[in-house]
Every structure is written in C-alpha cells, then in structure tokens.
Amino acid sequence: MNINSTKTPPAYFWIVGIIALLWNIFGVYNYIMQTFMTAGKLSSGSHTQQNLYEDLPIWFISIFSIAVFAGLLGAISWLLRKKVAYILFIISFLAVGIQQFYVLTEINPRDIFIPLTSIVIVVFLIWFSKRAIAKEWLK
Template sequence: MNDKNLNAVHWSFWINAVALLLWNVMGGINFMMQMNPEMLANYPEAARSLVEARPLWATVAFAIAVFAGAIGCLLLLLKKSVAYYVFIASLLGVLVTNIYTFGITSSTEIWVGSLMSLVVATFLIWYSKRAKRLGWIK
C-alpha cells in the first residue's frame, strides 16, 4: 500500500463535514434571527424573554460559537488543520453561552438544545484532531 492510499480521505469525512457545516449554518441563521426584532417577535414568549434579557457577553459568545463552528467546518472541507483551533474557539463560545443559559432557565427544551451544541462542538474538536492524525487534513 502506498502513502497516497494510506492518507486517502474516507467518504464519511465529507458527509460529516457537510452535515456539521449545515448544523453550524443553522446556528448562524438562528443567531441572525435573534438579532432581528421582527423575527424575534415571532418567537414563543419564553424564548423571546431569554433572548431579550441576554447580556452582551452571552450574545458575543453565541456569535463566536456558531460562526467559529461554521468557519471551522469550511476549513475542514478545505482540509486545513487550523480547523481544530477554530473549533476550540467555538467550544469556548458554547460553554460561555451555556453558563448564561443554564443559569437562568429550567426549560428542558432549551437545555437539550444547549447540550446538543456542546456535544457537537466537542465532537468537532475530536473529529478534526482525528482527521489530522489520519492525514486527511494538513
């Protein structure tokens, strides 16, 4: 077996990278909707209250979480190992956002969404590190 076959990117890499890019793009769309007062008016009262009361630091962390996640996925698709560090920034954004969210709500629906974000951000760090180790990204 030659080195080219050894470092061949598995087909699942592309599916994972695209699916996770879509996840993060949806997070970006959610962020943009929350920043638009007309869109926010359509949110359920409980969710709208959380967004309207959210401090600036939590809003900035949310933006970092979703946009760093999307940029990291684009870098993954470009097979750039710097994606790993961008995913770390995304995870930090998720953690800071969750500190706020978990501190102010007991809503199971909101907790589940926040925990999903934490799982995905953690997975992206692991996956990009694995892709680097396997030679899929440089």
C-alpha cells in the first residue's frame, strides 16, 4: 500500500465529510450549552427539565464529551484524509452507545428519534471510513 496515495476521493466523500463535521459541531454546541448552563437559564426551564439537568451523573457528562469531541476530531481527520478518523468514529460510537442507552433507559424511553439517529450516523461514518481506507481515500 502506497502511503502517499494520489487516489482522489469522489465528491460524495467530501459531502459526507462536511455533513459529519456539521453534525459533530452541533453535538459539541449542545454539549457546551448543557455543561455550562447558567442558573438563570436553568431556572427558565420547567421543573422537570431543571431536575433532569441537575441530576445528570458526572460520568454521563464525561461520556457526552468523549462522544462529541471524538466525533468532531474524526470529522476533521476525515476532511484531512487521515485514517485515524476510523478509530475516532469507533470511540465516538462506543461513547454514543453508552450515552444513548442511559437516555433510553433512565431519562426518556419514549423519545427514541435523536438517540437512534445519533447511533445510525456514527455507524454509517465507521462503515464509510473503513471503505474509504480500503479505497485509499484516507491515508
């Protein structure tokens, strides 16, 4: 395998990379907004929301940060055409899986759209990055 591969990825490779980057930027934004929520902002929410945010375990917040930052670094690595994107997406998947399992079992078992969407997206990114490595688009 040639380390300095000149194989040019198709346009859809870049489209997927940009969408992955935007998705993960949105995830980092949500993490920052949740983690650094002020008391004033928290008090403007419903009593249920206040209890939810106050009762989140620290490990959940940690897993959330791993999920979104590994995904963001994976998307950046993807756009830089680096193989490490694959490993970062796997790390993100593991963290997302733990996080969403907790959401579905402890927080809100009825709201499955975002948890399942998050899992499907990261699984797709793992699959596609593995394919991109095989086609030498990631090096």
